[in-house]
Amino acid sequence: MEEGLGNHKEDRVGWTALQLEEEKQGGGSDGRSFRRILRLFFACMVAGGIQYGWALQLSLLSPYSQTLGISHSYVSLTWICGPIAGFVVQPIVGYYSDRCTMKMGRRRPFILAGCLVICISVMLIGFSADIGRRIGDTKEHCSTYTGPRWSAAMVYIVGFWFLDFANNTVQGPARAMMADLSSAGRHGPNVGQSIFSLWMAIGSVVGYLSGANGKWHEWFPSLKTAACCDACANLKGAFFTAVVLIAISMTVTIYLADEEPLDKDAVDTSSSGGGGCAVFIDLFKSLKNLPPAMYKVLVVTAVTWLSWFPFIQYNTDWMGREIYHGDPQGTAAKADVYNAGVREGAIGLLFCSLALGFTSFVVPRLCRKLTSKVVWAVSNFMVFVLMAAMLVIGIVSMKGYRPSLAVGLTGPDPTLKSLALAVFALIGIPQAVLFSVPWAVASEVTAEEGGGQGLAIGVLNIAIVVPQLVISLTVGPIDGAFNMGNTPALCIGGAFAFICGVLALIWLPKTRGMSNNAVAVAGGH
The missing domain is CATH 1.20.1250.20 (MFS general substrate transporter like domains)
Structure with missing residues (x-):
């Protein structure tokens, strides 16, 4: 889910011709600087x-x-x-x-x-x-x-x-x-x-x-x-x-x-004999030499993602089933209601993205004031509260609901729909923490212990993909066993969120800053 293990510290590629031309012309004016940043902006399109x-x-x-x-x-x-x-x-x-x-x-x-x-x-x-x-x-x-x-x-x-x-x-x-x-x-x-x-x-x-x-x-x-x-x-x-x-x-x-x-002569082939497999060999070797605090960061990161993946996988389905009372495999009318709920869920995710974007500007300042461990812990307690709210909203929505008595495309209860959209928007706040703070903490821990940023990225990637694999293999069958829609998945996510909040307060080291490298790897899926 995150980037590979390349070392970019010695990279000096791209834009050279443009830079040399600007240096010959003085290269320091605001106009040329604006053009450089504008070109860099569109190069990332x-x-x-x-x-x-x-x-x-x-x-x-x-x-x-x-x-x-x-x-x-x-x-x-x-x-x-x-x-x-x-x-x-x-x-x-x-x-x-x-x-x-x-x-x-x-x-x-x-x-x-x-x-x-x-x-x-x-x-x-x-x-x-x-x-x-x-x-x-x-x-x-x-x-x-x-x-x-x-x-x-x-x-x-x-x-x-x-x-x-x-x-x-x-x-x-x-x-x-x-x-x-x-x-x-x-x-x-x-x-x-x-x-x-x-x-x-x-x-x-x-x-x-x-x-x-x-x-x-x-x-x-x-x-x-x-x-x-x-x-x-x-x-x-x-x-x-x-x-x-x-x-x-x-x-x-x-x-x-x-x-x-x-330049082919600049490529270091001394350690490339194993090809791509060398990446995994180096990665697993590095696990033995992790700083002691890094193991705690890994555990808290893994539990954090265990709490998030149920929401990521089922958010719009929850809106279509529990709030709109639709069924993707039902009659045409029930399928239409379900699809309307899915589209409303996408609107909720839009609100989530907007909240995430605004919160991202505040997270570094909060970490400096409160420490990263407190911000991380509070964000997980917030996820616990929001998933509990989703459970309550879903239960209230389904209470007394009888599919046989439902009439066509009557739509959901307006109050419950508004509450559901509010939950989607608010969950963007802890998501901003999810996409930045774990990398910041890992970066600072490895830096203090003399480790490299590549180590932090590679090892944290394991702490993300393994929980996703666990959730993908288990949550669906558990939902099927209880036959209660998305309720079991949300219960699992909420429980892990609360556990993670406690672990973050107890285990994580006190760190305040957010290094450039940590911010650089924030975001993604």
Whole structure:
């Protein structure tokens, strides 16, 4: 989920011709400085395109998979590819992008290849119902058929896996390239990574707006087919825009990110005999030499993510089921209600992203005043309260509800819907802490003990992908065993959030600052 283990301290690539020209001309004017920062800003545009696709994936794909026949209890299993991709792809891609000697530069070849695979993957997902119909699914019209479509589900899963692997292929080199370009210029890595985070915020906001839009099938009626009705056509339309935005942002980034080819003689091949596997060998060797405090940071990080993944996987599904009383595998009317809830959930995630963006400016100051451990602990207690609120809202919404007595598209209770949206918005506050403070604490601990930042990134990545794998394998079956919708998953998340808040107060070392390197790796998925 985070970047690979490349060492970028000696990187001096990109922008050289531009810098030399400016130095010859005096190179210190405000106008030239503004042009440099503007070029750096647009060179990072691909981050916004990728995040747009991530937002669609997070808000739409869990609900959509259920319309293909994948039961609610098995939806979490489709997300196994996330931790696998984060653990395997990013370190290997980071390793080889550090050593790439192509004329395009070190990072751009991986960005280009990854974006092309993303475009193919989202088209596979968007057209999975149509492809499934062609290769063996029912010929009955989607407006009347509510059963499973297993061929479409297989196409969807293949596209989903390729999408996750491609996203990880692009994200690491794109962030590393920003570190390269900003370090080679006069801005510093913190400026480059701040621009990267800004593009991620822009991509999230626009992506959730697109996911909440229910008019794609009206604007482009040709998206609807016998196998793909309104909700499917809306997803298809949103993913079409993702292809367009990714293609545009990738082109702008590749054109403006003027990387210099890496000299083959400058590549250190002394430790590369094991290829990409050397990354994992070095990573697991480093686990034996961790500073004592780092083990506590790892445990608290792992428990933190155990509390978050149930929300990440089921947020819009919760809105569609518990608040709107819809059913993705029910009658046409029930499916329409469910899809309306999913779109409302995407609006809630938009509010979440806005709250996250505003809070990100405050988190460093809070850490300096209260210490990072207190901020981390308070954020987890806040997650516990918000997940408890989701449980209460869901229970109240479902209390006395009888599907047989429900009348068409009456919609949810307005008060409960408003409360649900408020919870989505407020959870963006602790999410800002999630995306920054753990990396800050790990960075400071390793720095104080003489460790490297690569160590902090690589080891913390394990503490993220392992909890995601655990949640993906267990939460869905637990939901199915109790047959209570998303209630068991939220209970699990809330319990881990409370435990993590206590552990953070007891175990974490007292740290106040947030180093540039820590801020640089904040964010992402």
